Amino acid sequence: MTHPFLTERSRGFLPSPVRDVWEASMQPGMISLAGGNPDLSLGDLDWVAEHAARLVREQGPTVLQYGSGTGTTALREAIVRLMAAEDVAADPAAIQVTAGSQLALDLVTKVLCEQGDTVLVEDPTYVGALGTFGGAGLRVEHVAMDAEGLVPAALEERIRHLVAEGRRPRMLYTIPNFQNPSGATLSERRRPQIVELCRAAGIPIVEDNPYGMLTTTPHAHVALHELDPEHVIYLGTFSKVLSPGLRVGWAAAPGWLRRPLQLAAEATVICASPLAQELAAHFVLERPFEAEIARAAAVYAERAEAMRAALAPVLPAGATLSRPQGGFFSWLALPEGWSADALLDAAIDERVVFVPGAAFRAPGEGGGELRLAYSFESPERLAEGARRLGRALARVSAARPA
Amino acid sequence: MTHPFLTERSRGFLPSPVRDVWEASMQPGMISLAGGNPDLSLGDLDWVAEHAARLVREQGPTVLQYGSGTGTTALREAIVRLMAAEDVAADPAAIQVTAGSQLALDLVTKVLCEQGDTVLVEDPTYVGALGTFGGAGLRVEHVAMDAEGLVPAALEERIRHLVAEGRRPRMLYTIPNFQNPSGATLSERRRPQIVELCRAAGIPIVEDNPYGMLTTTPHAHVALHELDPEHVIYLGTFSKVLSPGLRVGWAAAPGWLRRPLQLAAEATVICASPLAQELAAHFVLERPFEAEIARAAAVYAERAEAMRAALAPVLPAGATLSRPQGGFFSWLALPEGWSADALLDAAIDERVVFVPGAAFRAPGEGGGELRLAYSFESPERLAEGARRLGRALARVSAARPA
Known part of the structure; x- marks a missing residue:
């Protein structure tokens, strides 16, 4: 190297x-x-097989062609419905479809961080986020977790320290539910504290939620995005609930972020596969997905x-x-x-x-x-x-x- | 914004x-x-439909799962065969599969360019490359073209000027065949001149070739990658010859670039869709693709x-x-x-x-x-x-x- x-x-x-x-x-x-x-x-892989064939036969010239940079209309509506099943409200206009949520993180990083900037992550955090941030030339600062997830006092202290050094963090990357790798979940009482700390410090939050629905105790926790949709960017994916091989994920973004995010998506991959998008959409719209x-x-x-x-x-x-x-x-x-x-x-x-x-x-x-x-x-x-x-x-x- | x-x-x-x-x-x-x-x-969209269904039925747990960061073995071999049909030699180990060749350009940019660096492009050039370079914070310098493509004297002068300013370009991005947007093709006599100029100046070339096979006079021109595989990164795609909606492209990279390119790919999208990759592979391996x-x-x-x-x-x-x-x-x-x-x-x-x-x-x-x-x-x-x-x-x- x-x-x-x-x-x-x-x-x-x-x-x-x-x-x-x-x-x-x-x-x-x-x-x-x-x-x-x-x-x-x-x-149900048979459904996937039959549905893929049907989509190509009936809509081949559309689903095999270039598609919209933000994502198909059907999928953006399906994503809103999927998020609603997890008690997270969003508008189809807020949804930026990506070729997997790893790409959503790459795009958000491009739009929120300059090379040399500092970002906050949990200790420990998702290894793929470390790769994205490292390759963007960012400085990564870990914040302590315990069994209740991210520790607000540790976050507050770290932000104060970094701001004093002239290194105001450009974002906090967090996985509040069943975190990868620790398995920890951010407790209900800490959620507004984390959101308020970041809002007060002018630090947007990237809330990554790949596993939220994969629990036997659903509806237990409020999404950070619900607490402050203007400062929390929500990332979701079909990888854990349908298929990683389709490469379909998304960001639900505040208004100020949507246009830059779309342009970043187009400049990075043009669009996500319309065929894969429609498969994911129909999984939600046509099946008992919950x-x-x-x-x-x-x-x-x-x-x-x-x-x-x-x-x-x-x-x-x-x-x-x-x-x-x-x-x-x-x-x-x-x-x-x-x-x-x-x-x-x-x-x-x-x-x-x-x-x-x-x-x-x-x-x-x-x-x-x-x-x-x-x-x-x-x-x-x-x-x-x-x-x-x-x-x-x-x-x-x-x-x-x- | x-x-x-x-x-x-x-x-x-x-x-x-x-x-x-x-x-x-x-x-x-x-x-x-x-x-x-x-x-x-x-x-043949019917073939795509039937083949997609067959892949999911017979290999669903593989093609719908996460896959290799570099690409499937079958596709990398198929790409080598596709390139050979255009007289470009490559080894499967050189092939980095990407979710469309736009992404290949994003990855190459991440690995070759720091924010603030300068890159050379043709005048005019592919609009999507301007987006990739702009969002990476690069300074773009256009080099004149004529009916024979990029003008070597203009390239030489521009490199000299930029180097004198302390702005040695980090790469030359060029589309030698049937360029988008001009339609111009780099003449045979200029090809070694362009390659030699860049080699002498220590500037790698990114050769984007989405349209090369779409001509009634094939085998007319040598690829820049053939002239100097150590300094020329070749980008290809299935978008123009099979389907843009599958989002499958690639880079053929010199040895020194392969590992960084793979890590950048994994940090950006984890992998390209294995289902889409196998469809593209079988198009080459099972059909009279030429x-x-x-x-x-x-x-x-x-x-x-x-x-x-x-x-x-x-x-x-x-x-x-x-x-x-x-x-x-x-x-x-x-x-x-x-x-x-x-x-x-x-x-x-x-x-x-x-x-x-x-x-x-x-x-x-x-x-x-x-x-x-x-x-x-x-x-x-x-x-x-x-x-x-x-x-x-x-x-x-x-x-x-x-």
């Missing part, structure tokens, strides 16, 4: 440890607690419990395992002095993989934490994975100096 | 006049010489001639119309003192639209030129469009001071 033509900022596109572990996860016999993949067998998503959420919850039950007896004293209320991930904090990297080596020997917690922080900040995904494997395989992880923990423990 | 949260660079995401004219083109009865849309009725593309090229050539023949009698003295050897566009230069914007107003009254030439230059540089697309309408409609343009020209001429 030292070729003279390459930019300094291109070094910020960090290799994703999730991707590196993904290589290991493809080995035969491996049980993966690594990737955040949805289980597509929970959906019931289907609730069924999938129950399956994921069962898997979370299966993994948890099997892990409990094998964890070392002092380890803590988060108990997420939804989503795909649990967060395991090992006792002081343990190394997640050393554990990963032993785990791969035992044929189980996970992502070390250091992946979810800016470089140099490591630790003895790991993300465990339960979304993709069966309860039986998750339990077996937990037993394998237990053997890896025992081996690493035996190798440690007393 | 003056909200305090918005960045300075976001103003560089210029509204595309192509999009603005697109609105007009949707009016009933309008003949559009504006958009660069392929005519999808030339392809014959199909050649048939489409003959249809487009016939349309170019139909438009040209109908325009010839209605153009004012001193106007010149380019005669492209392929692609989708002709370039009409009106005599000194004419305004393409005034002509557009009159043309819309006559129910025909085109894109004024100013769209293809950095802001402030207008002119009496226009891009005429012949790809989408039938020969009869193109001829009628030319007659309507003739009436608009007559009206504007009558209104001009003597």
